[in-house]
Amino acid sequence: MNANLYALIENRNTDHERPFLIDAAGSTISYGELFTCARRYASAFAAAGLAPGDRVAVQTDKTVESVFLHWGALAAGCVYLPLNTAYTPAEVDYFLRDAEPAMLICRPEVRQHLEPHATAAGIKHVHTLGADETGSIVDLASQQPAGFDTIERRPDDLAALLYTSGTTGRSKGAMLTHGNLSSNALSLIETWRITDADRLLHALPIYHTHGLLVGLGTVALSGASLIYLPKFDPDQVLRRLPQATMMMGVPTFYSRLLAHPAFDRDTTAHMRVFISGSAPLSSQVHKDFQDRTGHAILERYGMTETGMNTSNPYDGERRPGTVGFPLPDVDVIVADPETGRPLPNGEPGSIEVRGPNVSAGYWRAPEKTKESFRDNGFFITGDLGHIDADGYVSIAGRDKDLIISGGLNVYPAEIEMAIDAIDGVAESAVIAAPHPDFGEVGVAVVVCQGGCAVKEPDIVNQLSQHLARFKLPKAIRFVDELPRNTMGKVQKNELRERYKSTFG
Numbered sequence: 001m002n003a004n005l006y007a008l009i010e011n012r013n014t015d016h017e018r019p020f021l022i023d024a025a026g027s028t029i030s031y032g033e034l035f036t037c038a039r040r041y042a043s044a045f046a047a048a049g050l051a052p053g054d055r056v057a058v059q060t061d062k063t064v065e066s067v068f069l070h071w072g073a074l075a076a077g078c079v080y081l082p083l084n085t086a087y088t089p090a091e092v093d094y095f096l097r098d099a100e101p102a103m104l105i106c107r108p109e110v111r112q113h114l115e116p117h118a119t120a121a122g123i124k125h126v127h128t129l130g131a132d133e134t135g136s137i138v139d140l141a142s143q144q145p146a147g148f149d150t151i152e153r154r155p156d157d158l159a160a161l162l163y164t165s166g167t168t169g170r171s172k173g174a175m176l177t178h179g180n181l182s183s184n185a186l187s188l189i190e191t192w193r194i195t196d197a198d199r200l201l202h203a204l205p206i207y208h209t210h211g212l213l214v215g216l217g218t219v220a221l222s223g224a225s226l227i228y229l230p231k232f233d234p235d236q237v238l239r240r241l242p243q244a245t246m247m248m249g250v251p252t253f254y255s256r257l258l259a260h261p262a263f264d265r266d267t268t269a270h271m272r273v274f275i276s277g278s279a280p281l282s283s284q285v286h287k288d289f290q291d292r293t294g295h296a297i298l299e300r301y302g303m304t305e306t307g308m309n310t311s312n313p314y315d316g317e318r319r320p321g322t323v324g325f326p327l328p329d330v331d332v333i334v335a336d337p338e339t340g341r342p343l344p345n346g347e348p349g350s351i352e353v354r355g356p357n358v359s360a361g362y363w364r365a366p367e368k369t370k371e372s373f374r375d376n377g378f379f380i381t382g383d384l385g386h387i388d389a390d391g392y393v394s395i396a397g398r399d400k401d402l403i404i405s406g407g408l409n410v411y412p413a414e415i416e417m418a419i420d421a422i423d424g425v426a427e428s429a430v431i432a433a434p435h436p437d438f439g440e441v442g443v444a445v446v447v448c449q450g451g452c453a454v455k456e457p458d459i460v461n462q463l464s465q466h467l468a469r470f471k472l473p474k475a476i477r478f479v480d481e482l483p484r485n486t487m488g489k490v491q492k493n494e495l496r497e498r499y500k501s502t503f504g
């Protein structure tokens with residue numbers, strides 16, 4: 001059987017009349033239209049001389065055509081390489097040299113800036129696709145026949161090259177196979193009970209695993225449909241929610257919806273599930289959301305290199321502050337970071353995962369790949385956490401965010417949760433700053449709720465009632481907002497840089 005993800009999508013959607021995508025203007029695209037357009041793109045790639053295994057780099061706005069070309073690239077056996085639109089040409093240069101794509105598709109307005117980089121990287125084909133759904137690649141595809149025999153792929157053939165956000169050193173390309181993508185999407189469909197009656201409100205970017213592989217992948221493999229919005233805009237989301245049954249978002253989507261006075265039980269009455277991931281969802285937002293709407297947000301955990309690993313249960317308790325249980329086909333352990341030996345439940349350690357979802361490693365980085373896997377096949381996620389007595393997994397932060405203060409480990413997530421629970425605090429981030437005595441100590445960066453009434457001694461007093469002395473932050477800094485990337489992740493490297501001289 002052909003393991004090409006695109007073949008699987010076609011096989012699972014034999015009713016071509018069914019709606020696949022409803023765009024921002026309200027027009028509907030059926031599965032039949034999706035397949036015709038995707039095949040035209042596949043024909044266009046083949047006509048341009050692209051061979052299976054060739055990379056197609058795409059830095060475009062979130063358009064409907066970019067969905068077609070994503071699956072068209074897979075149908076042609078090519079490897080899809082999406083790039084964040086925020087990357088400057090100088091940054092894109094690195095990805096082009098590293099991945100050596102056969103084709104680059106970019107926004108028309110940046111073509112002239114990217115072309116010299118494409119030439120330097122030896123790329124023969126540069127095409128455009130604009131926010132208005134037009135461009136040279138659209139023209140090329142529209143001239144192609146809609147008949148295309150999907151290229152045979154094995155489960156371990158590459159489907160996508162997704163670069164990590166690169167907060168430590170250079171960004172690395174995670175090599176995701178057809179088997180990775182289909183197994184993970186099918187596992188999520190089962191876990192979240194997605195059916196063809198579902199309609200997903202899709203406001204995430206599609207250059208990242210969350211919006212691309214989890215969002216589009218689960219919809220297409222279940223025959224469900226999408227309300228496809230170019231970006232997250234709370235007013236627009238509120239207007240469209242009544243037509244949706246599911247939403248996937250990063251935590252900031254949910255806190256921004258809560259900040260909207262019109263967001264209430266009525267707007268969400270017919271919704272089946274709200275799913276959150278990519279960054280920690282605060283217990284307070286979880287609670288406020290449930291109080292306001294009656295829905296318990298379902299939090300899950302994954303990463304570029306592995307797709308999704310764990311999820312809170314669909315039925316059963318969705319426990320705030322946890323990311324739930326391993327997916328049915330994924331093994332998750334918490335191990336001793338040095339030895340990889342599994343630790344007893346409750347003990348903090350390195351979160352490691354194994355399963356058909358885990359990528360084949362890093363592109364052209366065999367050393368980095370080797371370091372990231374244990375001999376028994378477990379992938380070292382770089383996240384720290386623990387598994388509680390009931391089997392729920394909790395994340396305590398990235399290992400590089402761990403604070404080692406006077407030789408003792410301080411897990412930032414524990415301190416952040418304690419600070420966030422203080423009245424008047426909106427959110428916080430705890431980072432390490434160099435210290436002459438202790439090596440490192442924690443600095444808490446705090447955002448207060450509307451006008452800052454909370455003072456440093458209030459926080460210190462309250463924390464000292466709950467936390468051991470060595471865990472207490474040695475400095476507290478108040479800010480208006482935390483620096484975040486588009487996936488809602490707090491940019492701790494930026495904060496570490498900002499506060500590195502706090503203690504001299």
Ligand code: AMP
Binds near residue numbers: 276
């Ligand atoms: P990315 O590769 O951009 O998807 O980032 C993956 C990282 O995001 C993980 O390794 C975690 O550190 C973090 N992450 C993802 N989901 C969650 C979650 N539900 N709670 C806490 N951290 C998360």
